[in-house]
Amino acid sequence: MASTKSVTIRSATAADSAAIIDLQETGFGMRLGADEAALKGELFPVERSLVAVDGDRIVGHTVDRTMTVTVPGERSVRACGVSGVAVAPTHRRRGILRELYTAQHARTEADELPLTIFTASEGTIYGRFGYDTAIVADTVGIDPRRAEFRPTTPDPGGVSMATLTEAAPHIRDIYQRWQRVVPGAQVRPEAKWELFFADIERQRGGGTSLFAVVHPDGYALYRRHYRDNRSALAVWEFRALTTDAHAALWRVLLGMDLVDTVEAEIAADDPLRYLLTDPRAVRVIRHGDTLWARLMDVPAALTARTYRHDVDTVLSVHDPFRAAGGTFALRVRDGIAECEPTDRRAELTGDIAVLGALYFGAHRARDLAAGHRIRVENPAALRDLDAAFTTDRAPELGWFF
Structure with missing residues (x-):
């Protein structure tokens, strides 16, 4: 059994393609035909892959591509779409996924993308990285x-x-x-x-x-x-x-x-x-869920969409994984938001995952508060936030990745 210290994270090259496919087939329990593998390689180029390497063996993988996703108000946002996340069954519970995600999110931050999204095969893994279910069906x-x-x-x-x-x-x-x-x-x-x-x-x-x-x-x-x-x-x-x-x-x-x-x-x-x-x-x-989301830049993400109700409140956002948290003044007038860091006292407090759950309109702020996911200092602020994040139609995943 390899130690955690023996594993390194690096960008993949074309020479890694076969090993990446083998890892994904093992992790997801399927076999890719040559045509499907080639098409998937075009959709998620190997040059966008990050791999965890133990000696000469690839034991972990993630890949991304920049996507354009519709947000409430018929606006669009550029987002990091993450796919192909896998860790070899021989290397579980070694911190490999955390190391991969650390590198993945650092790259997304460098790309200045306000949102990260993915479709998840398991529901207990990603909350600790600041994600939550963003679309349900x-x-x-x-x-x-x-x-x-x-x-x-x-x-x-x-x-x-x-x-x-x-x-x-x-x-x-x-x-x-x-x-x-x-x-x-x-x-x-x-x-x-x-x-x-x-x-x-x-x-x-x-x-x-x-x-x-x-x-x-x-x-x-x-x-x-x-x-x-x-x-x-x-x-x-x-x-x-x-x-x-x-x-x-x-x-x-x-x-x-x-x-x-x-x-x-x-x-x-x-x-x-x-x-x-x-x-x-x-x-x-x-x-069940069809999409998970994490806000990478709270002000940029919250000002990218529109809202159905006016709000003037202060949010305290805890980020358990990166440094996107803080205290933010959120002000919405006529659907348009302004959001910036502030030293004012927070009226509503929660993890950054809560904003991912609210972002597309799949969940209600009042329900998250009832589930002890939002701490409420001002009930009126919660009512306004709940009304603001509602949408004219339920969100839907466009395509699975």
């Missing part, structure tokens, strides 16, 4: 035999079948229009589009290749699965720009023949239940 199962639409639900039509190749230009256009207005959604770079349309076998989970249904203002991609003599329709991606497109696409998906269940991931505020006479037909299988 429901995985639902729907019995189409119970999915009767209300008389008030429109039937606008306009949906057609298409192959993935035929639908590709439309999908790109709809996604880009959707991404610009949805908090939490990232611009999808060309390398991700190539990976998306490659429809990699490993990502099918035993299901078919992708089917597409399109509407002038939306699209849905789905697979068919056959398990234990039951047929499931699994929605892979659903994007709708209007309520009519949303209703029209769901009417088609829930009207498919020879389907025992329809599975999908939907946003916290998705109106699907309200379209049906029996809201229990939409059964929640899992409620």
Whole structure:
């Protein structure tokens, strides 16, 4: 067993690519085909990787790319998107992840990016680094035999079948229009589009290749699965720009023949239940996080988005990992924020992770206070902050990374 002192952190080179893939395959329990590995290498270039090395063996890894993500107010922010975090099972509990993250975050600070985001495979690791769940979603199962639409639900039509190749230009256009207005959604770079349309076998989970249904203002991609003599329709991606497109696409998906269940991931505020006479037909299988976030620069991040309520308060922010904490005066007028360090007495106190939880609008400040995550000296300040961080729509992850 190697000692912690024998491990060094360095930037990766092209010569490390095979060892990095081997570590990730071991850590995540999968195998990458050559095509998928090549496309992932374009999406997250090895030159952006940091590796932990013990002797001549790579035992830890992280990689990042700069992403453009929508924040409340239909604004966009440049963020560090971290991926591929893995430590060899032979080198756990040696402080390797902390060393990797120390180097990773130092680089992000040098790049002057106000936000770091990632999709996490485990939920107990990242709080100590100042992260919290920033977007949540429901995985639902729907019995189409119970999915009767209300008389008030429109039937606008306009949906057609298409192959993935035929639908590709439309999908790109709809996604880009959707991404610009949805908090939490990232611009999808060309390398991700190539990976998306490659429809990699490993990502099918035993299901078919992708089917597409399109509407002038939306699209849905789905697979068919056959398990234990039951047929499931699994929605892979659903994007709708209007309520009519949303209703029209769901009417088609829930009207498919020879389907025992329809599975999908939907946003916290998705109106699907309200379209049906029996809201229990939409059964929640899992409620969980889809994105984690950490504020790297509190004033820069808080002034990048807009707000729904005026605020004039002082926040005390504890950063357990880096030096982004402090005491800040936050003032919001007509949706626009000013934030700067202050020596005034704090009215609200919490870890920097709390701001990550609030940032896109997935969580309420009042709930975090009730959960003892925010210490409140002034209840009126909490009410104002709670109202300010609410959003017109729930945030959604644009693409998994």
